[in-house]
Amino acid sequence: MTDQAVRTPGTRGGDGFAGKVAVLIAILATLGTMFGFIGSASHNNAALYKSNAAIDKTSAANAWNHYQAKTNRQNLSEVAAALPGTDREHYREEIRRYGVEKESIRQEAERFEASSNEWNTLSEKELHRHRQWAAAAVAQQIAISLAAISLLSRRTWLLTLTSAVAAFGITLGLFAAIPADPMPFSAGPLLAAFGAAALTEVFRRVGRRLSN
Numbered sequence: 001m002t003d004q005a006v007r008t009p010g011t012r013g014g015d016g017f018a019g020k021v022a023v024l025i026a027i028l029a030t031l032g033t034m035f036g037f038i039g040s041a042s043h044n045n046a047a048l049y050k051s052n053a054a055i056d057k058t059s060a061a062n063a064w065n066h067y068q069a070k071t072n073r074q075n076l077s078e079v080a081a082a083l084p085g086t087d088r089e090h091y092r093e094e095i096r097r098y099g100v101e102k103e104s105i106r107q108e109a110e111r112f113e114a115s116s117n118e119w120n121t122l123s124e125k126e127l128h129r130h131r132q133w134a135a136a137a138v139a140q141q142i143a144i145s146l147a148a149i150s151l152l153s154r155r156t157w158l159l160t161l162t163s164a165v166a167a168f169g170i171t172l173g174l175f176a177a178i179p180a181d182p183m184p185f186s187a188g189p190l191l192a193a194f195g196a197a198a199l200t201e202v203f204r205r206v207g208r209r210l211s212n
Helices: 015-082 088-153 158-177 187-211
Strands: none
Touching: 015 088, 015 158, 088 158
């Protein structure tokens, strides 16, 4: 009984199948490495932005402390101006000067607070992108494992599942690169996974019929 007689058409691959799967594994490994590297860069950017936010927050706190000190001095000048026998014109001038200085300090503190909020927003966006890149890299690793199993077992139908997982991860990577907001289990990546699985299944069946 020949080897071809034992095989069920379309369920087991030959030597050409092994070569194609090996190329697929290499491509998936490259994509997974790229996604992991970019994800690490996004994580580092998020940490840098968070550090900048903390610096600006500290600067804002220092400015508000300075503002409070000026307010205290202004209040003391107001009390002194109300006392009999004091140089009221002098203290009125002090009150006016402290008011001007306080306004300048208040604007500076508000600028630091606004800058801190902007850095925090950027940090959150980068963390979101990092999670997307990480999920994309994990999906490629799973796809590599499935491809390796299909290579060892010679089961071509496993490539359908491999394509679905790989497309899922690639779509996540595209969303992260845009950048877009969808989370890992939103409609876009899932539709891409189903589409890749369907397309792979069509190619597999067409190839099986052509080989008969």
